[in-house]
Amino acid sequence: MAIPSTQKQWTVTGTGKELETLQYGDGEVPKVGDSDVLVKLHAASLNYRDLIIPRGKYPFPTKFPVVAASDGAGEVVDVGSKVTKWKKGDRVVTLFNQGHQYGPMSIEAAGTGVGGVVDGTLRQYGVFGENGIVRAPKNLSYVEAATLSCAALTSWNALYGLKALRPGDTVLVQGTGGVSLFALQFAKAAGATVIATTSSKEKEEIVRKLGAHHILNYKEDENWGETARKLTGGAGVDFIIEVGGSGTLQQSLKAIKYEGIISIIGFLGGVKAQASLIDCLTNICTARGVYVGSRQQMEDMVAAIEVNDIHPVVDSKIFTLEQAKEAYDYQWAQGHVGKVGIEIKIARAEN
Numbered sequence: 001m002a003i004p005s006t007q008k009q010w011t012v013t014g015t016g017k018e019l020e021t022l023q024y025g026d027g028e029v030p031k032v033g034d035s036d037v038l039v040k041l042h043a044a045s046l047n048y049r050d051l052i053i054p055r056g057k058y059p060f061p062t063k064f065p066v067v068a069a070s071d072g073a074g075e076v077v078d079v080g081s082k083v084t085k086w087k088k089g090d091r092v093v094t095l096f097n098q099g100h101q102y103g104p105m106s107i108e109a110a111g112t113g114v115g116g117v118v119d120g121t122l123r124q125y126g127v128f129g130e131n132g133i134v135r136a137p138k139n140l141s142y143v144e145a146a147t148l149s150c151a152a153l154t155s156w157n158a159l160y161g162l163k164a165l166r167p168g169d170t171v172l173v174q175g176t177g178g179v180s181l182f183a184l185q186f187a188k189a190a191g192a193t194v195i196a197t198t199s200s201k202e203k204e205e206i207v208r209k210l211g212a213h214h215i216l217n218y219k220e221d222e223n224w225g226e227t228a229r230k231l232t233g234g235a236g237v238d239f240i241i242e243v244g245g246s247g248t249l250q251q252s253l254k255a256i257k258y259e260g261i262i263s264i265i266g267f268l269g270g271v272k273a274q275a276s277l278i279d280c281l282t283n284i285c286t287a288r289g290v291y292v293g294s295r296q297q298m299e300d301m302v303a304a305i306e307v308n309d310i311h312p313v314v315d316s317k318i319f320t321l322e323q324a325k326e327a328y329d330y331q332w333a334q335g336h337v338g339k340v341g342i343e344i345k346i347a348r349a350e351n
């Protein structure tokens with residue numbers, strides 16, 4: 001297959017009020033260095049993080065201009081002379097923080113986010129270090145595999161990174177976004193009880209189908225943390241996937257079990273939380289900031305996805321590369337369920 005010299009790509013040129021700095025245009029197809037791999041990207045998916053980078057609200061390192069988005073899947077089409085792990089035709093997924101290989105996060109690794117510091121996946125071809133990609137699960141299509149880099153790995157890290165989830169534990173997931181639905185699926189596969197919250201009657205059916213044991217509407221039941229605790233017989237929940245921030249942390253503290261872990265992952269409801277660290281003492285729990293996960297964790301997650309034949313929840317509306325800005329708006333409006341997928345196909349002779 002001939003590799004073209006130029007490609008179509010979405011670049012974030014800086015920060016602005018909305019998405020005015022997200023621009024579609026031509027870029028060069030990068031060349032592989034000795035230890036690099038060239039991936040023909042077939043699909044990408046969006047994360048809330050991608051929506052707030054151009055808006056200047058992302059709290060982790062960025063550099064501009066940068067090709068947008070962290071999540072992508074595709075096939076290896078060229079390898080550098082020193083690459084031993086990959087060959088042409090291998091199906092792969094991007095690793096979010098290219099420098100986070102195993103063990104704890106480091107300051108250096110936190111500065112290697114794809115689509116933030118390192119050029120991302122909203123393009124046709126990308127070069128990554130040979131340790132910056134992971135084998136795609138055999139049971140997944142490219143669009144499904146392209147949802148794993150950020151949301152899925154973050155959930156995996158929340159459930160296994162500090163203390164491993166065990167059968168019979170209770171996991172509480174908030175809302176029906178990408179992170180939460182992966183956590184629901186991983187928790188089910190591990191034999192845990194799942195309490196899911198949502199603001200929407202229609203979306204209740206989705207979490208029910210995925211096997212949530214209990215569903216709470218956080219708009220109707222403002223004291224859902226207390227309700228969740230009651231559902232456990234009073235002991236509380238072992239793991240909480242905290243994505244709301246200021247809107248949810250107080251309730252999470254009401255729901256958490258002694259020695260339970262609240263993974264502080266997101267701030268969809270805002271950053272000014274009405275809770276303090278002292279609450280970790282009074283509730284005898286751990287609140288742990290999580291920043292995606294390592295390559296080692298991603299490889300474990302891929303194995304679990306294959307063994308349990310887990311299929312990511314991908315919203316029924318799939319966009320093309322040219323339509324990526326519409327995909328950003330669609331996810332911003334929060335009408336989506338699970339992941340918003342983008343197929344990287346454009347009408348060009350070499351595709």
Ligand SMILES: NC(=O)c1ccc[n+]([C@@H]2O[C@H](COP(=O)([O-])OP(=O)(O)OC[C@H]3O[C@@H](n4cnc5c(N)ncnc54)[C@H](OP(=O)(O)O)[C@@H]3O)[C@@H](O)[C@H]2O)c1
Nearest residue numbers: 048175176177178179198199244247266267268269291292
């Ligand atoms: N720390 C990390 O490494 C990491 C990694 C990935 C994501 N994140 C963060 O995690 C959060 C979720 O990411 P995502 O990609 O899953 O987002 P997403 O797909 O855009 O999630 C949107 C859904 O979240 C729910 N939601 C919105 N506001 C909420 C609130 N106040 N309380 C509870 N649920 C609420 C809604 O579900 P319903 O419509 O069902 O109510 C909404 O549809 C974001 O803040 C993101 O930046 C962090």
